[in-house]
Amino acid sequence: MRPPPRRDKQERGAFTRRLLVLGAVQAAAFAGLGAHLYGLQVLNGRRYGTLAASNRVASHLLTPVRGSIVDRHGEPLVVGEEAYRAFLIPTLAPDIEQVVRLAARILPGISDSDIERILARARRQRPSEPILLGADLDFEMIGRLGLLAPQLPGIEIERAERRRYVAGATAGHVVGHVGNVEAVALDEDPVRMLPWTRTGRAGLERGQEARLAGRSGRVAHEVDARGRIVGRVARVEPQPGEAVVAAIDTGFQAEVERQLSEHRCAAAVVLDIGSGDVLAMASQPGYDPGSVAHGLQPDAWRRLASAPDDPLLNRATTGAYPPGSTFKMVTALAALEAHVIAPGQAIACRGAYHYGGHLYRCWNRSGHGSVDLVAALRCSCDVFFYEMARRTGIERIAALARRLGLGVTYPLGIDEQSAGVVPTRDWKRGRSGRSWLGGETVLAGIGQGYVLTTPLQLAVMTARIASGRAVLPRLVIDDAAGSAAAAPPPPLAIAPDHLALVRRGMLEAVNAAGGTAARARLDRPGVQLAGKTGTAQVRRGSGRSDDAPWELRDHALFVAYAPAGRPRYAASVVVEHGGSGGSVAAPLARAIIEEALRADPAVRLPVAPTSAADADRPARPKRQQTHPGGSG
C-alpha cells in the first residue's frame, strides 16, 4: 500500500547524492567564472584600463601657427594667410557617396581613386571621425561649397592657415617653400602626421623648420560611445612658430635679381663685410615659392622640377663652378706665405708655360713680359700663377683656400649648400685612387682643374681678403641687438702686408691702366671698387668666342669689394656660359655694387626678431629712411 520507510530513506539518499553532484557542478562553474573574472579584471586590469581611457578620451592635435619670414627690415617675405579645410563627418551624411562626389566637383584635387579611398575610410572608421577632403582652400572655394551646403550634409569647414609668399619670386631660393610631410619619425611632433601639415622643403622654410614650425597643442575631450563630446579633459595650447628674420634686403635683392635676369643662368651674392650679413643672394632662373607650396598645383611643380635650367636650384649656394682667375688671389697669398716669391719680385711671361712636357698657355698669347705679383693680378697673367702654384705646391694652396672660406660649408641656416672642391693629394687619392700630378697643381693655380667654388664662397673669400678677418656669412639674424654689438670676426691668420699686396692687385685690375676689369670701374668720385675677373673654362679648350654653343662657352665670374679704402660690401657674380669675366660679369658686379652703395642696405639696422604671434598681425614697419651712407 505504501513504500516502506527504508525505501523512502534509500530514495532520499539517492536524491541527496545527485543534489550534491549538481551542487558541485554549479560550485565549480561559479568558481570558473570567478577565475575568468580574476584574469579579466586583476591580471589584465591595467590593459583594459588603458583601453577604457582611450575609449572615452578623444584627443585632437591643435595645429600651431607657422612662423613668418621677414627680411632685415621686417618686410614680410612669407606670412600665414587665412585658409580653410573641408571635412566630411560620415555620421552626419545620409548618403556619403553622393556628398563626396558632389564635393569633389567643387574641391580641387579629388580624383576618382581619392573618392574610393574616402568612402573606404568612412566605412572602416568610427562614423564620428572627420575625414579631410581638402586643405589650403581659399575663400572662393568655401563660398561655392557654402552655396551647395543644403545638398552637402556632413561637410564641415574649419578655419586654417596657409602660406602666402608675399615677395613672390623675389628671394625665392632664400625663402624656399613648404610641401607635404613625406615621412614622420617617431620622436617628431605628431602634428606632422596630420594631412594638412606643411613642412619646409627648401630654403629657410626647410633650414629653419625647427623655429618656424612651432609646437602642436592638444585638446582631449571626454566623449561618449556616439562620439559626442561630454566634457573637456585637458587642453594644451599650441606654441606658434617663431618669426625668422632673413639678413637680406628685399629691395636690394630684387634689384640684384633684375640685373641677373638678362642672363640665362647666373648667380650673385652680396655680403656686408662688417657683419657677414647676406644682403642679397640671387639665382637665375628663379621661381615663385607660392606656385608650388600648396600642393594644389602638381602641374606647376612638375613643370618647375623638369624645367631645362632647373629653376629650383639655388645656384648661389649649390652651384659649384671653377673659380678661374678669381682664384689667383689664393695662389698669390699662398706663394707669399710660402716665401717662394718676394713682394716685388718679377717673373717673365712669354705667353706660355712649359711644365712636365706640356704647354700651358697664358690668355694673352703674346705674353705680359716681366710681371710682379700686383701686375700679375692686374692683368691676370696666367704664367705668373702657373709658376707660383708650382713653387708653392697644392697642399699649401689648399690650406690657404680653406682659410679664405673655400671648400667648406657655413652655418647658414639653409640646407642647400655645396662645399665645392679644394683639391689636395689625399682628396684625389681618396676620390680616384690615382696620385696627384704636378700639372694639376699648375692648373689649380689659376682656378681650373679640380677647383670648384660656389658664388657664396667666392663672396666670402672676397670679404675675407678685403677685411683681413674671418668673415662668416649670415643669412638668419637671431637678434639685432646682438649683431650690432657683436665683436668683429677674428683676424685671418694671413700676414697683413700680403693681403695689402693682393688688395692692391685687385684695385689695379679695376682702376689701373691695363687692368682686366676696367668695365667694373665706378663713376663715383672718391669711391673705388676693387675686384678680380674670372673666365672659367667649362672644359679644356672651350672657347671664349660668342659663336660657340652656349653649353661650351666659358663661365664669366667677377668678385669685388667696395669701397676699396674702407671695404663694406663684397660681391661675387657668376654668369654661366657668359663668356669673359671682364666683359660680362664685371659690369654686372659694378652695377650691383653701385646699387649697394646707393641704397646702403647694411647701414639700416635690421629688425629684432618677433614671435609669430606678433607676425600674425604683421605690423609692417615703414622702411627706414636711407642713411646718407658713410662713404657716399
Next chain:
Amino acid sequence: MTSEAWRPGSAGWRRPQTGLQKLVRLDVGILTLVAAIAAIGTATLYAGAGGSMTPWAEPHVARLMAGFVVLLAFAFVPPGVWLRVAYPAYAAALVPLLLLPLVGTEAMGARRWLPLGLGLAFQPSEVMKVALVGALAAYYQALPRDRVSVPSGLVVPLLLVALPVLLTLKQPDLGTAVMFTAIGLSLMFLAGVSPLYFAGGGVAAVAALPLLLGSLHGYQKKRLEVYLDPSSDPLGAGYHITQSKIALGSGGLEGKGFMMGTQSRLDFVPEKHTDFVFAMFAEEWGFLGACVLIALYAALVGLLLWRAHRAGTTFGRLLSAGAAVTIFVYVFVNIAMVSGLLPVVGVPLPFMSYGGSAMLSLLVMLGIVMSAHIHTDVDERRSSTR
C-alpha cells in the same frame, strides 16, 4: 503521517494554517538573499542613470515590490493546488509560445514579446520556465520510483522539455532554448534518470552539432563567429563583447567606485541596464564586488538546493531544485556572456537586470517553492531550521 506521504494534498504537507502562521513561516533566508541582490541591482541601475532613480532604478523597485506581492500570493496557496494545476499551467504556457510567430513583436531579429495591450508585453518563454519546472516536478511526484529510468518513463519528460525548446528555437531565442534544456535535463537527473542516458544523449548531441549550426539564423551565426574572435569586428557585432570586456577589465581589483564607471556611464557598454548590467556593476565595484555578487547568487542557489534536500515530497524537492537550477543557469550564462566566455545570447541577470518578465517568473517560482516550504511539516520536525 508517512503513510500518506505520496498522496498530494494530504499528510506530506501541513494542515491548513492561518495567514499569519504562513507569514511567520516564510523562507526568510531566501528572501534576504533576493533582497540583497535586488538592492545591489537597484544601486547599479541608479548609478547607471548618472545617479538618478529614473528611468531604471524606480521601476525596478516597483516591480520588485509587485513581484514580492505575487510571491506571497503564490506562497500562501497550498502546494497541493500547484500540483494539480501543474499540467494545465504547462499547457496554458505553451499557447502563447505557439502564438508568438503570429502576433509577437519583433525586436533585434527575434519574436520574443507578446503584446498584452496597454503598452505592456511579456515574454511567454519566462512563464514557460516556471511551468516546465512545475510540470516535471508533478510528473515525477506521480511516477513510481522504479519507472523513472525505464524508456517509457522518459517519453513524457522529454516531450515536456522538447516542446518549449523547439518553439523557442523557432523564435529564434537560442539562450532560452539552452536554458530549457539545462533546467529539464537537471531535473530529470535529480529525479533519478540513469546517468547512462545522459552519456548517450551527450554523444548524440555532439554528433548533431553540425546540423544545429547549419540551422542557425544569420545573426546567431554572426554572434557565434564574433564570440570566437571579438576583435574581428570591433565596431560591429563584436562591439558588445569588446566594450563589455573593457568595462569589466578596467574595473580592476577594487573597481572605479560607485557611480565612477566611465565605460558604462558614457554608453560604451551596450544594454548596460538590462543584459549587460553585470559589466556596469563590475566596472564600478571591481573583482571584489563581482566576487561578493557571485557569492550571493551561490548562497541563494545553495540554500535552494538545501531546501530541496530538506523537502518532504518529490514535488517539493524538484520545485526547489528547479528554482536553484534556473537561477544558476541565468547567472552563469549571463556573466559568462558579459565577460566574453559565451556568445551573446539574451539572458538577463536575475534581480539585477532591468526588466519584468524574468524577475516576475523567478519570484513566482520562488513563491511556489515557499508554498511547499510553508506547508511542509515532516521535515520541519526533524530539522530545527528556526
